[in-house]
Amino acid sequence: MNDTWGISGPTFLTYFIGATIAIAIIAAVHRKALFRGDRSARVDNLGPQQVAYLNGGDRLAIYSSMGGLRAAGALGTGPGRILVRTGPLPSGVTPLDSAVYNAAGNGVRTRDLPNDQWVASAVEQLRDNLERTGLAVSAGKMREARLWVLAGLALVAIGIARVVAGIGNDKPVTFIVIATIAAFVVTLTLLRTRRWATDAAHKGLRDLRYKHNYLAPSNSPSYATYGATGAAMGVALYGGAALYSMDPAFAAEAEVQRIAATGGAAGSSGGSDGGSSSSCSSGSSCSGGSSCGGGGGCGG
Amino acid sequence: MAEQPPSYGVGIGRLPSYGVGIGSRPSYGVGIGWRPEIAGFVEGLPGLRFAEVVAESVHAHGELPTGLQVLLDRGVTIIPHGVRLSLGGAEPVDPARVEHFAAVAERLRAPLISEHIAFVRAGGIEAGHLLPLPRSREAVDAVVANVRRVQAAVPVPIALEPIAALFDWPDDELTEGQFLTEILDRSGAQLLLDVANVYANARNRGTDPAELLDQLPLERIAYVHVAGGAEHQGLYHDTHTDAVPQPVLDLVGALCARHVPPALMLERDGDYPPAAALAADLDAIAKASGYPVIT
Numbered sequence: 001m002n003d004t005w006g007i008s009g010p011t012f013l014t015y016f017i018g019a020t021i022a023i024a025i026i027a028a029v030h031r032k033a034l035f036r037g038d039r040s041a042r043v044d045n046l047g048p049q050q051v052a053y054l055n056g057g058d059r060l061a062i063y064s065s066m067g068g069l070r071a072a073g074a075l076g077t078g079p080g081r082i083l084v085r086t087g088p089l090p091s092g093v094t095p096l097d098s099a100v101y102n103a104a105g106n107g108v109r110t111r112d113l114p115n116d117q118w119v120a121s122a123v124e125q126l127r128d129n130l131e132r133t134g135l136a137v138s139a140g141k142m143r144e145a146r147l148w149v150l151a152g153l154a155l156v157a158i159g160i161a162r163v164v165a166g167i168g169n170d171k172p173v174t175f176i177v178i179a180t181i182a183a184f185v186v187t188l189t190l191l192r193t194r195r196w197a198t199d200a201a202h203k204g205l206r207d208l209r210y211k212h213n214y215l216a217p218s219n220s221p222s223y224a225t226y227g228a229t230g231a232a233m234g235v236a237l238y239g240g241a242a243l244y245s246m247d248p249a250f251a252a253e254a255e256v257q258r259i260a261a262t263g264g265a266a267g268s269s270g271g272s273d274g275g276s277s278s279s280c281s282s283g284s285s286c287s288g289g290s291s292c293g294g295g296g297g298c299g300g
Numbered sequence: 301m302a303e304q305p306p307s308y309g310v311g312i313g314r315l316p317s318y319g320v321g322i323g324s325r326p327s328y329g330v331g332i333g334w335r336p337e338i339a340g341f342v343e344g345l346p347g348l349r350f351a352e353v354v355a356e357s358v359h360a361h362g363e364l365p366t367g368l369q370v371l372l373d374r375g376v377t378i379i380p381h382g383v384r385l386s387l388g389g390a391e392p393v394d395p396a397r398v399e400h401f402a403a404v405a406e407r408l409r410a411p412l413i414s415e416h417i418a419f420v421r422a423g424g425i426e427a428g429h430l431l432p433l434p435r436s437r438e439a440v441d442a443v444v445a446n447v448r449r450v451q452a453a454v455p456v457p458i459a460l461e462p463i464a465a466l467f468d469w470p471d472d473e474l475t476e477g478q479f480l481t482e483i484l485d486r487s488g489a490q491l492l493l494d495v496a497n498v499y500a501n502a503r504n505r506g507t508d509p510a511e512l513l514d515q516l517p518l519e520r521i522a523y524v525h526v527a528g529g530a531e532h533q534g535l536y537h538d539t540h541t542d543a544v545p546q547p548v549l550d551l552v553g554a555l556c557a558r559h560v561p562p563a564l565m566l567e568r569d570g571d572y573p574p575a576a577a578l579a580a581d582l583d584a585i586a587k588a589s590g591y592p593v594i595t
Contacts, residue, residue, distance in 0.1 A: 213366035214340035222337040222572035230340070 004162065004169045012162065013175055019155055020183045027148035027190055034141045037198020038134025043208055048229060049096050050130060052236035054197040054205060058123050060239065062113050063256060065096045067243050068232030070250055071223050075104055077253035082107045090228065096122040110254045135201040142194070152187030159183055209237050217245035328377060328523070328563035329591035330582055335568070339367030341575050345582070347594030348376055350523075350563055355380035355413070360403035368408075378408045379523070381415070387446045387460070388419035388433040395453075402454045412522055414459040414492045415450070417443055417483065434469035435479040440486070447487040459522035460484065461492035464500045464538040476501070477515025484520055491517065494525035494567075495555060499548050500538040510554050518559035526552060526585050527567040540569035544581050552588040564589050 003009070043051065052064035066083075069075035069090075076086035083104040089097070099118035106116075113119050130136035159180030166173040197205060215221050215234035223231045223246045234242040240258040243251040328350040334342050335354075342351060351371060358364065358380065364372070371378060382401055385393050405413050418430040433439040443460075450458055462480055474482065484491055493516070502509035526549075528542035544566070552564065566581050579595040586593045 210366065212340070214336070214343065219336040219339060219365075219367075221340065225338050225341050225572045225575050225578060227574060 002169070004165045004171055009166075009171060009175070013179060016155070016159060016162075016176065016179050016183070020152075020179070020186055023148060023151050023155065024186050024190075027145070027151075030148065031145050031193075032199070034145050035137055035195065035198050037137075037200035039200045041134045041198075041200050041204075043135065043201055043204030046135075047094060048232035048236040049094055050126060050135075051205065051208065051233065053123075053126055053130060054135060054201050055236060056239060057194070057196045058114055058127075059257075060236065061096065061123055061126060062100065062110075062119065063240055063243060064232045064235040065094070065100045066110070066254065066256070067235035067246065068093075068228040069097060069101060069104075070243075070247055071231035072228040074101060077250060078107070080109075081253055081255055082109055083113075083254060094122075096126060098122075110256060130201075135198055135204075136196055137198055145193075146191065149187055149191045152183060152190055155183045156180060156187055205237075212237055215242065217241050220245060223247075327560070327591070330586045330589065330594050331523075331563055331565035332578075332582065333381075333565060333567045333569070334368060334371070334378065335572075336365060336367070338568070338572050338578065339365065341578060343367055343370055344575075345594050347592060349594075350377040350379065350565070352379045352381045352414070352523075352565055352567075353408070355382040355401050355404050356384050358404045358407065360400050360407065364407070372408065377411060379410055380404045380408060380413050382413065383416065383430065384420055385415050385446075385450065386418070386420045387415055387450070388417055388431075388439065388443050389422060389446070390419075390442055391422075393446045393449050398450055398453045401450070405454055405456055410456060412457050412459055412490070413450075413454055414461060414522070416461045416463050417480070418463045430463045432463055432469070435472040435474040435476065436469075437473060440474075440479065440482050443483050444486045447483070447489050451487070451489075457490055457522070459490040459492040460487075461494055461525065462497060464494070464497040475515065476512060481515070481517055484517060490522035491520045492523060492525065493518075493521050493555075493561070494527065494538075495551050495564075496525065496527040496529055496538050496540075496544070496548050496567075499551050500529060500536045503536045503547075509551050513551075513555055513558060518555070518561075521559070521561040523563035523565060524552070524555070524561045525567045526564055527569075528581070540567055541571040543573070543577065544584060549584050549588045552585060556589045560590065564591070 005012075043054070046054075048068065049061045049064045053061040056063075066075060072090040073087040074085060074089055076084050078084040083100075084107070085101060085104050089101045093101075096119065099116065099122040100113060102118055103113055103116040108116060114123070127136060131138045159176060162176050163173045163180065166176065212233055213219075215226065215230060216238055217234075221230070221234060223234070226234070231242075231246055234246065240251070240256045243256050244258065329347070331348060331350040331352065332342055332345070333353075334351040336357075342348065348371070353368060358368070363369075368378065380401065382397075385397055385401065387393060401413060404410075416430050418432060420427050420430060433443070447458060447460065460480075460483065462476070480491070483489070498512050499509050501507075502512060526544055527538060527540045528544045529536055529538045529540075529548070530542045531537070555561070564585055566578070566585060568578065568581070572578070582595050583593050585591075
């Protein structure tokens, strides 16, 4: 009985790989159900900022508002890369527009906007509305979807433990190392997925992008012609890059990031995004998992 | 919303043997030059029945720009307008360019193509600009020979557009009217008249723009360009980046009083204004020509 933990290498590997695939599939099926949304919900009557939220979350909604205000001549940048008002607030604007415009009067930078009280509450209002209508994935559902990260981490921990035990037992560990790395990649993918639009909204967004193809930066659209709503929609559908195509100097001065507006598996790159930092805490369960490896030192 | 005249038919494009006008008799009214920058505006024009696209900007095979495809699907006629053939060059037109032009025309199911009476390259050097020809019999021969080469390769009629020039060549043998009529008569091509050019040329030479209209075979006009311009240091520049000034609109009226062309279009090439200003230009052209408003 020389097998580590009394299980032969090939048998362990088979179960391990099987478990990884199972987690990936079950998590995907679970997500499919969680992210389905309301199929009867429509996106064609949404405003640019709502579309922006579905495509790129809080940050893109704020960028979209900035695009509209900029095109209307109400927003600019001042010394120290702060946002400033350059004209009166246009009529018929959204609460988010008013909030961004108000913040600009207080000399904030673009990256501070999400932390502004008014802006945050306007975004929250926008988000709640979209979640209620089945277009946006709620934070709760996102958390639920991420529970599978824990299963993935447990698997990685078991893999590490097996490698440690195997080495102690003088067994070859190459395959299990590779399988553990694969499990780690699956876990990371589960963790990093951040989306805002439900599947129902996704289809509508695709149609919207086709319909507004003329706003794509590749057409170098004339925002003077399309006006503030066109500018806001351009940013909503084509991301921060649209702000660069419309007004490169302003976009650079305001330190707008060229975030993509895909709504897909865009990794949230930290910043003020509370969602990703909270999921980081689930990473701490990793240490708990590794203690499990300590317990498995029986193979030595 | 523009009402549909009974004679209007988009199927004309499939009947290349038809004669004068865009297709035969149908009048297309007011159109606009399609540019990617304002594609959304053009798409939103409810009464639009024809547009023009720069031929060199369209891929002969590959996918069409979405905005153009949408117009085609709607039954809007799209005329490819060449800017780089160099019909006025002493050397024969580049067969590859002609082939591309033909492929684009087929792609768009265009009933007509158009190019300039100008040269853009000579002796292997690209001017990057449309240059005027001396109005000599030799130049007429060169243009006619090149137009015939294009006609041999492209199954639909071609319309030729005279260009604006700030100067005349010193050894001109023919008047502008004689020069154009001669080219059109000998090649059988149609005329693409740029009213803003006519205005600019006359204005900068101190002559009466309406005079040239009387010298041209107006019944050969396939369609008309109307563009904006601006005055700099006493000279009128045909910029295509400004609003259409009243004198140009008046000249459109003078043209239509003599002969109503089948189609007129706004040619705007940059510094695009708010949608309302573009719409105002289109409405002004409709008003001056008597065609229905398309905005």
